[in-house]
Amino acid sequence: MPIDILMPALSPTMTEGNLAKWVKKEGDAVKAGDVLCEIETDKATMEVEAVEEGTLGKIIVAEGTQGVKVNAVIALLLEEGESADALGKATAPKPAPAPENPKTEPAKAEAPKEAVPAPKAAAVEHGERLFATPLARRMAEQAGVDLAGVTGSGPNGRIVKADIEAAAGKTKQAAAPATAAASSEAPKTAPTAAAPAAAALTKDRVVALAGNIPYTEIPNTSMRKVIAKRLTEAKQTVPHFYLTVDCEIDQLLKVRAELNGRGDGHKISVNDFVIRASALALKKVPAANASWSDDVILQWNQVDIAVAVAIEGGLITPIIKQAEGKGLGTISSEMRDLGARAKAGKLKLEEFQGGTFSISNLGMFGIKEFSAVINPPHGAILAVGAGEQRPVVKNGALAIATVMSCTLSVDHRVVDGAVGAAFLKAFKGLIEDPLSMLL
């Protein structure tokens, strides 16, 4: 089976890009790390590298094509020994799993995931081109040095051989602190400050940092790698801030018990109420139902709520679409269905890709409160804690109430403090007065 090469997402907010140039031609042998093509967004031009070895079988999206959707198949790579005949058997361009969402089907997950060419992480961050000599690029790859962390000493900051040698040397030093003393003598002719070490987290380095204690290796699945990459990127590129509110849920629990006691098969969870309340609050405060793009802020006309579900080896975020128009019963049954199929690895792509807002609930584990990492392009994520009895002050006297703390993580580029607060106020109002959710 030829491997699909997909349009990569160069940044969390990227949905489409232009295919600027094919570096490889059809029929060219491709090694892992070879530059296949150049992708252009409004922010930057990036090289797309091959992750797998083979022959470039067919170019599907021609050079110069504008507005290629992320994850569209742009070319087919023939594996070693595979003839061009296999191209015919390859399915027509099909949407492939988005790199930002963990896979649901572990068996199939590996192959297409790894075929997603990894854009050079380095240049993504600030939307700048990364300048490095071919030799420096190759040496960095061989030494496991991330070019993004290397300061170039060549003309116009170009990363040259000497910078990689310095960075690789530093990585080694970090792994073996004992040798640090010996290498304290700075090179005499180096006029500029040495490049900061590109801290590649190699296994050896981490083991050394931990003090060489015994360990068991757990392979990084593709899902794990995606989680690591996406969340690191989110936390580094999205300016998070956090707002916490306490909601009393005694009323809500009462209504819930009533609804569930009617014997019509409904088994509505507290989380279903949270989804419904979030959807209605977002409808009320649409400024919080928005995503950042470099050109404009996109305020969504519908509320699609992604709900984090823990699954074997990671997590996935199935989506309740147009939740603002769905009643508790619908939300509840949809959520139960999505959750079950998520755990079984049977979600369809469109069921976990997208969303405008997310919810992560750790209440069932007794967590009082926490802050979650925003899942781009969402503008916010609500972290829901456990409902527990706490002393509260009512009318100047101590009383007992069941309180649930919720923390909203907000992308400050899209949502300011006052807007976040307005959303939480609306949310709290709905949660504390559940009958208003019926309106």
Next chain:
Amino acid sequence: MAEQNFDLIVVGGGPGGYVAAIRAAQLKMNVALVEREHLGGICLNWGCIPTKALLRTSEINHLLNHLDAFGFKAENVSFDIAKIVDRSRKVAAQLSGGVKHLLKKNKVTVFDGTGTLDGVAGGNRKIKVEKDGKPVADLTAKNVILATGARARQAPGMEGDGKLIWTYKDAMVPKALPKSLLVVGSGAIGIEFASFYHNLGVDVTVVEMMDRVLPVEDEEISAFARKSFEKQGLKIRTSATVKDIKKAADSVTATIETQGKTESITVDRVIVAIGIVGNVENIGLEGTRIKVEKTHVVVDGHLFTGEPGVYAIGDMVGPPWLAHKASHEGIIAVETIAGMKTHAMDVTNIPGCTYCMPQVASVGLTEAKAKAAGHEVKVGRFPYIGNGKAIAMGETEGMIKTVFDAKTGELLGAHMIGAEVTELIQGYVIAKNLETTEAELMETIFAHPTLSEMMHESVLDAYGRAIHF
């Protein structure tokens, strides 16, 4: 005498000094240049340029002697050595005039005289300029660049006398062509003169102390060159030394010892080209922190001498003794003084060219040096006989050799011998300076039909992919 203040004083107007002065002027410095003899220095007046004019003559002579191969016929071809020398001097004069113009255009103030470091005053360096023992000017500047160059090394008992025993200067302006010549030393200078005189019909013997000619070049290139020279009729003695010199009225008898065997030859003239020594005397280094080792001033990667405000560049700071190295050092020194970010000179990126016949050019590490430095290497070779343009030109003698690091694909060195390699080498120098690997060189399209195609093929050959051989 009133002191004249500048931002920078450059002592020496050779390819190091005048380039430094112009670069400094570009950077808005007020610059003084002190030159005792000729603007353009040895390179322009007594080195690179006039010798190239002479070598062009010998190339033409070579062609004239092979006209038959191209279908021409000419009889009674002859030359006038005086005219040949005159042309060479005119070329040098023209270029020296050009340098004068460039300095004027850049508003560099030129002082005719010898510049000497003369202490410090008020945080400024002082330079005393004298001509024939008489004071010319007292200059001050925050920074000084010394670029006084070098001169031929003299061998005891074979000191140049301008008559029988020549240095490069005498060899460039012969009044008459000798019938026979002994060239001592087979570095670039020795071999270029040997080749020039041999091509004009002189019986030339070369004596080299090392075990091969052009000892700084790759062993294979040295061996190729020797074979080629000997085929042309040059006599070559390696691992050999001149034991004794006896001068007669118009000839010299030299005793040469070659690996224990002695022979005695009588020649009209002797050219001594056994290296050079730095011009470090009488420029006021005494009493400063400037250190001199093996006749060369010691500097750091940015040409700083250790003495506040004093930099030194070019031949006076050591090998390779090449004009383009001096010029580049001049740029580094000036930009360092200007507070710009500069890089230390990487000697493996300096090309070297020898204008003998066939020409020799190289950059980077030889195969042996690459191995000695711990590289596992991939070596590519391509012969001129496999190249269409070379055959069409009637220049089928030569080869291009490339040395790569097997692991990283770094181009470690390139070594060439054959027609026009001195023009070709720059392709590899650019590649090396940009730190390309074999991959980029392989993917580069080389024009057909050119000699440069061999540069491509040599790279391909290193990876077992040569197409035409």
